[in-house]
Each structure stands twice: as C-alpha cells, then as structure tokens.
Amino acid sequence: MSKLQLNMDVLEEALLGGSILGGGEGTSIDEAMMLGELALKISSPVLLDIEDIDPDGTVVTCATVTCPHRKKAPFASPRAHVRSIELLLESGLKRPAALIPNECGSGGIVNGWLEAAILGLPLLDAPCNGRAHPTPEMGSMGLHLMQDYQTLQSFAGGDPAQGTYIEGVLRGNVKTVTAMVRQDACVVGGLLAVARNPVKAEYLHENAAPGAIKLAIRLGAAVKEVRNGGGEAVTAAVLSILPGEVLCRGKVDAVDRFTAGGMDSGTAYIGDISITFWREYMTVESGEDERLATFPDLVTVFDAETGMTIASSEIASDMDVIVITVSRRRLLLGAGMRFPDLFEPAEKVIGKKLLQYLDL
Secondary structure, three states: OOEOOHHHHHHHHHHHHHHOOOOOOOOOHHHHHHHHHHHHOOOOOEEEEEHHHOOEEEEEEEEEOOOOOOOOOOOOOHHHHHHHHHHHHOOOOOOOOOEOOOOOOOOOHOOOHHHHHHHHHOEOOOOOOOOOOOOOOHHOHHHOOOOOOOEEEEEEEEOHHHHOOOOEEEOOHHOOOOOOOHHHHHOOOEEEEEEEEEEEEHHHHHHHOOOOOHHHHHHHHHHHHHHHHHHHHHHHHHHHOOOOOOEEEEEOEEEEEEEOOEEEEEEEOOOEEEEEOEEEEEEEEEEEEEEEEEEEOOOEEOOOOOOOEOOOOOOOOOOOEEEEEEEHHOOOOOHOOOOOOHHHHHHHOOOOOOOOHOOO
C-alpha cells in the first residue's frame, strides 16, 4: 500500500500547487491553510492511491458550494464540514472507504481533510478534476448525464449566531439536486459544506483525476525551493513539471470586470494579449482573433516579482505579471471536462467560443 501521511509541509505544498492548478480560481490560501491546520491538529490523515482501496468501496466527494449572488463573506464552520459527512451516514449510506475533493485549486484541494481527520477516514488521490473549474457540474464526473444515477447530497452551513444555520440531505438527479443546494447556499447568504455523489471506487479510474493531488504537491515542493528567486524562477520550476509555455510577461494595461452568475468575470489586457475569465482564466488571445489557450487548458498568472499566483478576482492594472499555459492534454482531468453541455454557460458569460477549439 502506497500512502502519504499528511503533515504541515505537505499542506503547504498542496496549497501552493493547488493555486497553480486553480488557473485563476480565487479561494483564499490563508483560509484553506487554517482548515488544513485544524485537521492536522486533530490527526494526520493519510492520502491513498486509487489502487490502494477496494474497487467496490464507496467514495464520497467533499466540496463547498457558494451562493452565486452572495453579498457578504461566506461562512461555514469547521463543524459544518464534518456534519455534512455525518448526515450522509445518518441517511443510511455505508461508511465510505475514502473521501475525495471536488477539484485541485487553492482551496478545493483541502476539501475533505477535516472530515477525514475527525472521522478516521483516508483521503484518496483521485479528485473529481485535476484543475479548478467554475461550476459544480464540472466536478460531477459525468454523473449528471447518467439517467439511472440518483445522487445523495448532504449540506451544512450558515452562521448559527445569525440564525442562518441549515443542514439537510437531498436525493435525486444530479443537476436538480445541485441547483437546490446552490439555492440553499443563497438562503444562508454564502457557503455550504457539501458531501455528495457517492460512487464505487472503480468508477474513479476513468472519470476522476487519479494522481492529481500528488502532482499538486510535487508542484508546490518545486515552488518552495525556488520562490525566493521570484517569478522567473517559479515559472521555470512549474514548467519543468508541467510541459507548457510562457505566453507573455508585462504590465497589465487594463481589466474590464463584471459579475456573472455571482462570479468574477471579465477580460484582462497585457499588451496585445487578452485573457477572459469566469472565476478561472478561460481564454487567451493575441491580437484580434489568434487563440492561444482555451479552458480547460491551464492558464496561470504569476506576480513577476514574488512568484505568487494571481487570481482573476485580484488581477489589476499596472501589475507586472508572467502568464503561462499548459495544454489540457498535459493535465489530469476528470470526466466533467469531456461533456460539451457543461461548457455552454461559460461561452455565454465570456462571449467567446470554447467548444469549437476543443476536441471533446
């Protein structure tokens, strides 16, 4: 059995690597660090490879769902994360063999750590997606199109002090239940911890992204070694692991920003390069119409001085940045990146074609 004992070094590396694979996703590393540190104070969960568990064992996805129209900082207590798993067990679900996060991003990569630490469950290196993505359906591993699959999703969150705490369990079609959980997040004004989509471990081989968490940890370790050298050193280290290229380096000239679906959206301009975003960076173009990268290609923007990643919600005029891209074919992606219907909402928001550039 190949297992990795999680500790503070691994946590830092996972978050650094997750911020790179997030591709513009803006979850706070500090908030994710606090959640991971709390988990490690309780116990040291283990990270297993997919070959390490029984193919018939049940695996549950741990995630957070935010309200698309939240007006204040989201709140979900550590207790809510654990409660989401407890609710599944109380509903009759057999004790899971392992937990997985919904994505590899700066925050999502630690989803499940606290639940695993408190309930004595292992984590599995097979996240729903090996990069971050803007919609929950993209992290459903293709289950949204399986007519005979009935999802089980439990949620908990809200602020008890404000009288907004709620919890519950829903069963049904993936799209319908996901929409209802998102609506419940709006009722509490922000964020819910969610445990969802139990499947057999064997389903993850072809539909999840096995190995993506260790890839993130490897990226983070490489960044730690060179980050004092600034952006050039960091991007070189990243591209030594993820075969890609530097698209440009320069000052951000302008950012046109708007909110769509509750997520930060718009376009950043760097010389003749334009980068659209809808939470994640979605397209990169040179001049009028030369497409250089298309989601789910990875586009990551680094601060040229510090080497830290810059989220789409933070990118601003006069920043000195380095932009890299890695082809989707070089990434570990889940089944949610293979269904055309899931890209249509992003096309509408950013006003750019995606599907015609993808070989789905």
